[in-house]
Amino acid sequence: MPSLSWVSRLSAREQRMVLLGAVAAAVLLIIAVVLPLQHSVSAGAQRIEHKRDDLAWLHSMAPRLAGALPSRATVPLHESLVVLVDRTARDAGIGKSLVGSQPSGDGGLNVHLEGAPFDAMVAWLSQLGERYGVQADSATIDTAKNTGTVNATLVLHTR
Numbered sequence: 643m644p645s646l647s648w649v650s651r652l653s654a655r656e657q658r659m660v661l662l663g664a665v666a667a668a669v670l671l672i673i674a675v676v677l678p679l680q681h682s683v684s685a686g687a688q689r690i691e692h693k694r695d696d697l698a699w700l701h702s703m704a705p706r707l708a709g710a711l712p713s714r715a716t717v718p719l720h721e722s723l724v725v726l727v728d729r730t731a732r733d734a735g736i737g738k739s740l741v742g743s744q745p746s747g748d749g750g751l752n753v754h755l756e757g758a759p760f761d762a763m764v765a766w767l768s769q770l771g772e773r774y775g776v777q778a779d780s781a782t783i784d785t786a787k788n789t790g791t792v793n794a795t796l797v798l799h800t801r
Contacts, residue, residue: 734766750799775801
């Protein structure tokens with residue numbers, strides 16, 4: 643550690659100036675680095691907690707969705723999966739949220755929703771499964787701008 647003997651050779655006024663400079667540098671370091679870092683960490687922790695709450699809610703809803711009238715007979719499809727998805731999405735009130743759909747190579751359909759009301763999307767997926775035998779093989783769901791809305795990418799297939 644470097645020796646601070648040079649400080650003792652300074653006059654009292656110069657020692658006060660060095661001390662004030664060191665204190666000012668420490669305060670600037672705290673204001674410029676530590677506080678923004680602490681704010682970022684706090685915001686990240688809040689986002690993680692919010693995601694955990696969402697995940698817990700989704701886990702609590704899984705049994706309800708899994709047991710939603712599985713024994714109903716499905717209606718045979720007389721239209722393509724693309725047309726069915728578009729029509730039923732409009733009927734469910736999420737037609738404007740349906741921003742894209744693209745057939746996948748294995749007879750499925752990749753569907754992208756933006757700003758869809760979550761409850762309406764879940765009801766729509768339930769209806770597709772119950773009435774038409776269409777199920778989601780995979781789903782990526784993220785929160786959207788407005789409360790209760792989501793952005794989702796789904797891979798749908800007929801049973």
